[in-house]
Amino acid sequence: MIITCPKCSYVRQLQDTAAINQCPKCHIDYRVYAHFQKESEKEQKQPMSYQVINSKVNHSLSVDDVMTGMAYLFIAVSVIILLMAIF
Numbered sequence: 001m002i003i004t005c006p007k008c009s010y011v012r013q014l015q016d017t018a019a020i021n022q023c024p025k026c027h028i029d030y031r032v033y034a035h036f037q038k039e040s041e042k043e044q045k046q047p048m049s050y051q052v053i054n055s056k057v058n059h060s061l062s063v064d065d066v067m068t069g070m071a072y073l074f075i076a077v078s079v080i081i082l083l084m085a086i087f
């Protein structure tokens with residue numbers, strides 16, 4: 001059975017004398033590390049999906065804002081050009 005460390009990716013060798021659940025290179029417990037990774041994944045998933053929703057809303061809003069801003073800028077520039085052409 002080949003055991004690869006989830007932290008440092010060290011592949012456990014047959015001659016390694018460290019405990020069966022412990023990485024001979026970085027000395028972490030495979031099970032403890034896997035447990036903490038699962039916990040951190042749980043914690044990260046909630047705010048990440050929330051951020052995605054938030055960024056989508058912000059993105060659509062900012063696009064509208066940019067389009068409105070561009071429209072106003074275009075009108076303003078055309079008015080200035082018209083005024084300059086007249087006077």
Ligand SMILES: [Zn+2]
Nearest residue numbers: 005008023026
């Ligand atoms: Zn390791």
